[in-house]
Amino acid sequence: MLAYKKSLLQIVISLLAISVVQLPWAAEKDLVLPDLNGKQINISDFKGKWVIVNYWATWCPPCAVEIPELNAFHKKHQASDAVVIGVNIEKEDIDYVKEFVADFKVVYPVLIADNLVSSPYGRVTALPTTFVIARDGTLFQKIVGGVTQQQLEDIIVGK
Numbered sequence: 001m002l003a004y005k006k007s008l009l010q011i012v013i014s015l016l017a018i019s020v021v022q023l024p025w026a027a028e029k030d031l032v033l034p035d036l037n038g039k040q041i042n043i044s045d046f047k048g049k050w051v052i053v054n055y056w057a058t059w060c061p062p063c064a065v066e067i068p069e070l071n072a073f074h075k076k077h078q079a080s081d082a083v084v085i086g087v088n089i090e091k092e093d094i095d096y097v098k099e100f101v102a103d104f105k106v107v108y109p110v111l112i113a114d115n116l117v118s119s120p121y122g123r124v125t126a127l128p129t130t131f132v133i134a135r136d137g138t139l140f141q142k143i144v145g146g147v148t149q150q151q152l153e154d155i156i157v158g159k
Contacts, residue, residue: 030137031120033087033111036098041111043085044137050082050156051133054147055119057090058100060127066146067104073149074108081135082156084108089124132156 031043031053043051054070056063074084086106088097091114101110113119121131121139130147132155134140141155 031087031111033113036094036101036110036112041085041109043133046083046085046133047137048135050077050135050140052082052084052147052152053087053119053121053131053133054084055087055089055113055124055127055129055131057088057127058092058097059090062146063128064104066128066148067106069147069149069152071105071107073152076149077156078108082152086110087113087119089113089127 032040035041043053052070052073054066056066058064070084070086073082077083086108088110090097094112097110097112119131121133122142126144128144128146130143131139132141132143132152143151
């Protein structure tokens with residue numbers, strides 16, 4: 001009986017780890033949304049780089065807290081191997097979102113997705129939610145909650 005309980009515990013731990021550990025998914029996904037100026041941005045245009053797709057809202061305090069971390073990561077990697085793309089998911093006046101982005105000195109592109117229930121990468125059940133897209137365009141990891149620059153660095157170098 002003890003061996004059975006130990007095996008069951010190992011299975012549960014393994015299943016929990018699958019939801020956190022980086023696992024590539026086979027299907028390539030794409031996202032096309034307008035930026036703050038109305039220009040359509042296609043995430044697949046960044047294929048060959050890591051793409052950090054961060055879903056957020058202006059009313060979300062943890063979203064605001066992670067902006068400096070995302071800014072630092074984007075500044076460090078945008079010219080070489082990774083970019084951050086913010087996706088605002090609220091039905092706010094575009095000028096209000098632009099003002100928020102300016103006030104928080106967001107340096108990465110921000111796209112607008114009104115009334116979001118799910119993304120091409122999976123459901124967004126809480127904010128912030130970040131999807132890490134590998135260089136080949138496949139979903140590599142989903143992170144619910146705030147992210148740090150170091151956390152993103154560790155992901156792209158395979159730690």
